[in-house]
Amino acid sequence: MTNDSPSDGSLTDDAHLGRVALRVGSLDRVVPFYRDVVGLEVERERDGSQAILWAGETPIVVLDEAPGAPERGRREAGLFHLAVRVPDRGALGDVLSRARTRASDAGATLSGASDHLVSEALYFRDPEGNGVEVYHDRPREEWPWTDDRRVSMDTLPLDLGSLADDAAGADRAPDGTDLGHVHLEVTNVPRSRDFYVDALGMRVRDEGYPGASFVAAGEYHHHVGLNSWNNRSEPAGEGRGIEWFEIVVPDAETLDAVRESLAAAGHEFDEVEPGDGDVTAAAATTDSLVLSDPDGIGVRVVHGR
Numbered sequence: 065m066t067n068d069s070p071s072d073g074s075l076t077d078d079a080h081l082g083r084v085a086l087r088v089g090s091l092d093r094v095v096p097f098y099r100d101v102v103g104l105e106v107e108r109e110r111d112g113s114q115a116i117l118w119a120g121e122t123p124i125v126v127l128d129e130a131p132g133a134p135e136r137g138r139r140e141a142g143l144f145h146l147a148v149r150v151p152d153r154g155a156l157g158d159v160l161s162r163a164r165t166r167a168s169d170a171g172a173t174l175s176g177a178s179d180h181l182v183s184e185a186l187y188f189r190d191p192e193g194n195g196v197e198v199y200h201d202r203p204r205e206e207w208p209w210t211d212d213r214r215v216s217m218d219t220l221p222l223d224l225g226s227l228a229d230d231a232a233g234a235d236r237a238p239d240g241t242d243l244g245h246v247h248l249e250v251t252n253v254p255r256s257r258d259f260y261v262d263a264l265g266m267r268v269r270d271e272g273y274p275g276a277s278f279v280a281a282g283e284y285h286h287h288v289g290l291n292s293w294n295n296r297s298e299p300a301g302e303g304r305g306i307e308w309f310e311i312v313v314p315d316a317e318t319l320d321a322v323r324e325s326l327a328a329a330g331h332e333f334d335e336v337e338p339g340d341g342d343v344t345a346a347a348a349t350t351d352s353l354v355l356s357d358p359d360g361i362g363v364r365v366v367h368g369r
Contacts, residue, residue, distance in 0.1 A: 075265040075313065075322075077282030081243045082310030082366055083116075084146045085126040086194060087133050089304055091115050093191045094127060097170040101162050101188070102148055102198060103237035119241035124148060134303040135193075141251050141296045141359035143306040144289065145187065145195030149244030150237060156200045157231030159186055160224065172196075177222040182207045182215055182285040184222055192304055199244065207285065215285045217270050217278070245280075246309050247289030248361060249296045253277050255358050256290045263329040264311070264365070265322060281311070299360040308354075308362025316351070319367040323353060331355060336364075 088094045091108075095115055098104050104117035104124060117125040125146070136142050150156050163174050163186070171191035178185050185199035208216040250256040257277045260266045266279040269286050275293050278286035300306070313319050326333055333355035353365040 074267070075281035075311070075318070077284065078314035079281035079287075079318070080284075080312050081245065081287055082312040082364075083123050083126055084243055084246055084309040085128060085307040085362075086143075086146075087130050087302075087304050087307050088127050088192055089129070089131055089133055090192075091127055091129045093171060097167070097172040097188070097190045097196075098125060098127075100166045100170050101172060102159065102196070103162065103235065104148075104241075105236065119237040120239035122239075122242050124241070124243050128307065130304075136303045136305045137298065137301055139296060139298045140303070141249055141298065141300045141361065143194055144247040144249045144291060145197045146243065146306070146309075147185075147197040147199060147245045147247065148237070149242055150198060150200050151240035152232075153184065153200055153227065153230045154232030155234065155238050155241070156184060156186065156198065157227045157229070158234045159198045159237075160227055161231045161233075162235075163188070177224055177227075179220040179222045180217045181220070182217055184227070186222075194305065195247070197247075201244075201285075204283075213283060214268070215270050216272060217285060243309070245287050245289060246306070247291070248306075248357075248359070249294055250290050250292060250357075250359050251296050251299065252358070253290050253292050259329075259331075259358050260288055260290070263326050263331055264363070265325055287311070296359075299358075301360075306361055308364055310352075310364045310366050312366050314367075316367055319351060319353070319365065322365050326353065326355065 098117050099106050107116045113129045115127040116123050173189050175189050176187035183199045183201045185197050188196045190196050260279045266281055269280045270278040276291040278289050280287040333353045336352045351367045355363055357363050
């Protein structure tokens with residue numbers, strides 16, 4: 065655990081990600097992948113124009129249907145992938161089993177499989193091209209730690225045969241599944257890193273990949289990945305792709321510290337209080353700060369659930 069206190073603006077291991085929202089052209093085209101392959105439950109909202117995808121009692125992905133939204137521009141910043149974290153290797157094996165039998169019917173493709181030393185991961189493209197990782201963490205005591213308590217990640221081949229053998233046989237994502245991290249394509253890695261670290265209070269966790277930085281609350285391996293690998297040069301637009309994601313903090317004191325840190329760094333934000341009714345910004349029982357990162361990607365810092 066980190067020794068940082070909320071009063072110095074640093075997020076601790078008690079902070080985590082909440083939901084991520086995507087703007088999609090068609091719910092009917094996209095939902096089957098998240099339901100039948102990832103294994104999430106579907107709840108329709110807003111007269112059928114929004115779908116919330118759950119695992120047990122945990123909301124993970126919000127899909128907002130915008131039939132007229134254009135595809136994301138080739139130069140625009142945005143999502144590299146969202147990452148759904150399952151609680152164990154058996155649940156990840158189940159995703160592989162479902163992918164082998166259902167991915168084609170769901171309009172998605174299995175695009176990769178990797179051992180990252182801290183985790184094991186499967187990679188997909190959903191039917192509208194959004195990157196989706198599904199992974200499980202290895203125990204923290206097995207992570208490769210550096211002398212300064214950062215982590216060393218790698219990208220190695222994953223033994224799919226062994227993973228398939230460990231499948232638990234479930235048809236749905238189990239309780240304990242959540243949003244582990246988001247990985248963003250940004251226009252300027254140092255600028256984005258400074259926003260998430262200096263203004264929001266995360267820590268740099270690994271910078272061993274050229275053109276990338278991985279940051280997190282506390283000592284997690286990463287909650288936000290940042291890369292410039294595809295030379296994005298324009299901010300995020302109004303096309304399909306990521307709209308916003310949530311950082312959930314444990315208490316009002318931490319939210320106050322983030323508010324002060326953002327203000328001191330000169331970042332503008334709105335505040336959503338309980339009862340404001342904007343369920344896409346935060347649940348009705350939460351307090352939240354609503355802002356955009358340097359590339360225009362929405363960030364909501366939420367306290368209350």
